[in-house]
Amino acid sequence: MLEKRDFYRLPWSMNDNPIAWIEITDICNIHCEGCYRQYKTGHKSLEQLKEEVLFFKKWRNPDNFSIAGGEPLIYPQIIDLVAFMKQQGIKPVILTNGLALTPDLLHELKKAGLAGFTMHIDSHQNRPHWNNKTEKELNDLRQMYADMVSREGGLYLVFNSTVYPSTYHEIPDVVRWGQQNFEKVQGLVFITYRTMTLDDSVGIDIRDQQVDLSKLSYTRDRFDEKFITSNEVYQIIKDNFPEYEASGYLGGSIRHDSYKWLIGALVGGKDKAYGSVGKKTMEVAQIGHHWYTGRYLAYLSTARIGPKIFLLAPWDKTLRQAWKNRLRDVIKHPGKVFESVNMQSIGIIQAPDLLPDGRADMCDSCPDITIYDGKFVNSCRLDEYRQFGGFISVLEKKEENVSS
Template sequence: MLEKREYYRLPWSMNDNPIAWIEVTDICNIHCEGCYRQYMTGHKPLEQLKDEVEFFIKWRNPDNFSIAGGEPLLHPQITDLVAYIAHKGVKPIILSNGLALEPKLLHDLKKAGLAGFTMHVDSHQNRPGWKNKTEKDHNALRQHIADMVAAEGGLFLIFNSTVYPETYSEIPDIIRWGQANIRIVQGLVFITYRTATTEDNIATDLKDQQVDLKKLSYTRASFHEHFITAPEVHQIIQDNFPEYEASGYLGGSIRHDSYKWLMGAMIGSPHRMYGSVGKRTMEFAQVGHHLQKGRYLAYLTSSRIGSKIFWLSGWDRMVRRARYQRWMDVLHNPSHLFDGVFVQSIGIIQAPDIQPDGRADMCDSCPDITIYDGKFVNSCRMDEYRLFGGFVSVLGKGKNKAEIEP
């Protein structure tokens, strides 16, 4: 069982957070199951996006901009936005499904100042040519994208995957692939699937008026399976990769016992993993970066960290264990001395959980806050603002019925 005192509570807040989530379009070229954005307005004008960049810099203090959508690579002025963000001294990162990525666009984005990509690839994306393929099958697609980005050079790369009950057991297949590509893949993120069901629930707006839950893209008629939790993802990773351990977390906005973000980083080489960074190293990275740069840290720009990570072994017992395993590996295989030492992050995100009173347990200090109507809102629930003017409450049918009928 996870114990919060064993992990570093990430010091992020609304106004001092390393991530700014800027949505450039709600147009996409595929439809992923569980996606919380639907087409309503199309591409945002570049001038509006520049205003949002300034708003974030003023009120958020970000270390990077997560350029999201929809599919941001479809925006006709995406390279101009990347250049504008880079000029402001903040890292531009594109969150993409990779379908529209090709070498010419990749080169132009790198030239404009792009820092890296977070690519979302999983088996429930309705991606052309990939129907009925497993997560292991999708490793071929991940490899294609990783090789393309690596060929351009100078960009970091992280892969996201949504975890469904039927794909939970396939998580190790993704991690094995990631570890084999530790030189060119800086991180993996697993996001647990959540949905609201229209058969069993109703929704009310801020005025307690019933609204049509079916209008939201992240609902479905019914769902009778067990939702996977962040601790369960952590457990299956540890069961298959005992070197792994999380080191930092964000809790929930309602439940004291929830884990909304679990962050860890494994230390290894292309031949094997040696261990993970611990709580102390995570704290050192966050506080040290803030002291040096004035901002907290969300992304390492390079996975090749070298043996200097072991300088922290006297302070961090987890790193000390990894150093020992590294020594043993080199002792038995001297040629491995020249492989280099790399860090690969593994993140686990648990999506909003509906509570019995209709509220959602959100991520405390939400890293993925975006801008709507001149204020910060949780990006995963922005369509509730766009459709209904604010967060809705989701209740089981028959609960407080007299109060919520229209």
Template sequence: MSKYFFWDIVATTMMTLDQKKLYRLPWDQRNSPGGWIEITDRCDLSCRGCYRHTLEGDRSLETICSDVVALQQALNCETIAIAGGEPLLHPRLPEIVSFIAGRGLKPRLLTNGHCLTPELAATLKKAGLAAFHFHVDYQQNRPGWTGKDEQEHNTLRQHYADMVFQLGGVECGFYTTVYRSSLDQIPHIVRWLHKNPHKVQHLSLIVFRGLPDTPAITYHVNGRPVDIRQMRTRVADTHEITIRSEDVWRIINDHFPGSWPSAYTPGTAAPETFKFLVIPYIGSKKQIFGTAGPVTIKMGLWVLRLFSRKYAIAAREFGVGKKIFLFALIDGRMRQALKTYLKCVIRNPSVLAEKIYTQTINIQQPLEVISGKMNLCDGCVNYMLHEGELVHSCRLDEYRMFGGPLVPVQSDDPR
């Protein structure tokens, strides 16, 4: 555990995050790093945290390509996330990947991986796929994995990470939904992540969210009340949907001290909330040296924008090398990471031969109802098109099922 002690250790429970000390991620609807397309709403698993309903099946290649072009023009984006449902079920997935890559965009596949084979992975790489992002958590009702906790699911994560690593040149990341029952499992996932810096570039921990289904709140669309009982995201036990991104961060920092976030996205209805927190680690295969600070994140993203005229979701390289320590000239946290690295070199000069990697943990606090208002990410990286209108991907089914976004109405009488 001592390898995670980057600098002064204090009681994490006494810590609070200050937005003024973090970099506020700058993207908006006109300049967003990523767009989102859903090519099917069919799926081969049934995840507890899923917010998508099967209503339409597979979308045509023509409509998908049309959305890609429109998103590229509207968002000035760098990447396109290919999602679902389960996108591996779409029969024309390689063609979709090829079309996106052919437009100079980076296709990212968001998949549960259940039907992925090494042969299909190789086909997608050949088509131009830039990244596999796997959704793995213990409440997916995955055949052969029911009853296993998140620590045991690390074996499955390793299987997918090894498969992608064998391809070479394709990014690998993981998504995990965090429930109250799995909060104590987070350190096991993070520890596994840090053992694979050469294979896994990022981990997203997405807290479980849903629509509060209580007598105190009714929902309206375009001024008329609607019945949300048909939505799979409604939750009667509101305690289940009150996990905050800061709660997840504190658990991580309790076990891996010094895991400070560097960048964030606030909420729309509650600007003081942290809807998206980024923890960028610097390390080797054997140990973590520290985290990059807000200055490094800001400068890295702006340099990329200077040359590409686009924002990136992150400054991604499979092995950044020791040049990352140049940011120690302007970034206090990088100086701490460099000091830790140099101490390791003094103790063991063979550390000089170790390759340096970056890994990011993104903590996400999705759509939620706060004080009778929908609190969304103020700077969404998952905008998608619905009938020609840009919408948050997490709200698509509100439009598909009710014709517009839900508006919560707080009752004065909670009965």
């Protein structure tokens, strides 16, 4: 069982958070089952986005801009936007499904100052030529993009996927592939699926009026399977890869026992994990980065951290075990003393959970806050603001007794 005292509570807050989530368009070239966007307004203007960049810089203190959508790569002025973000001294990172990515566009984005990609690939996307594939089969597609980004060089690459009850057992296939690509893939993120069901839920807006929940993309007529939790994702990874351990977390905004973000970082060679960093190393990384740069850390500039990471082993028992495993490996294979030491993060995100009183247990210090009407709004619930003027409460329908 997970114990919060075993992990470092990430020190992020509303006004001092490493991530600035900027939605530049809500138009997309495919449809993912877990998508939060149904209400479409089109591309934002470049001038509006520049204003949002400056707003985030003033009020958020970010280490990176997460350029989101919709699909950012179809935004006509994406290169100009990346260049403007780079000019502000903040890392631009594009969240994409990769469908529109070409080597030429990749090269131009890097020239403009792009730091990296978070690429969403999973088996519940309506992706041309890749429908009805397992997560293991989709590793071929992940490999294609990993090779493309690696050939360009100098860019950070994370793959994320939504975890459904039907794909939960396939998580080890993705983690195993990631370990085979330590030098090309800097992170994996697993996001647990959540939905509301129309047949047993009623939505109430801020004026206490009932709303049409079907206007939201994250509603279904029925959903009979049990949702997967972050604890369960952690456990299946741990059971299959004992060298994995989490080191940092964000809790819920209401429930004291929930893990909304659970962050770990594997340390390994070219294609093998030696172990993980522990809570002390995570604490040093966050506090040290803030002391040195004035900002907390979300994305490393490079995954090639080198053996210097093991200097923290005396204070971090989890990292100490990774150092011992590397030492044994080098003794058995002396040539590996010259092999690079890399870090690969594994993030687990548990999407908002509806509580019986109608509230949602959100991510405390939400990293994916975006801007709407001059204020910060949780990006996963932005459509509620756009459709209904604010967050809604979702209650279980009451069966009415009808007498004849």
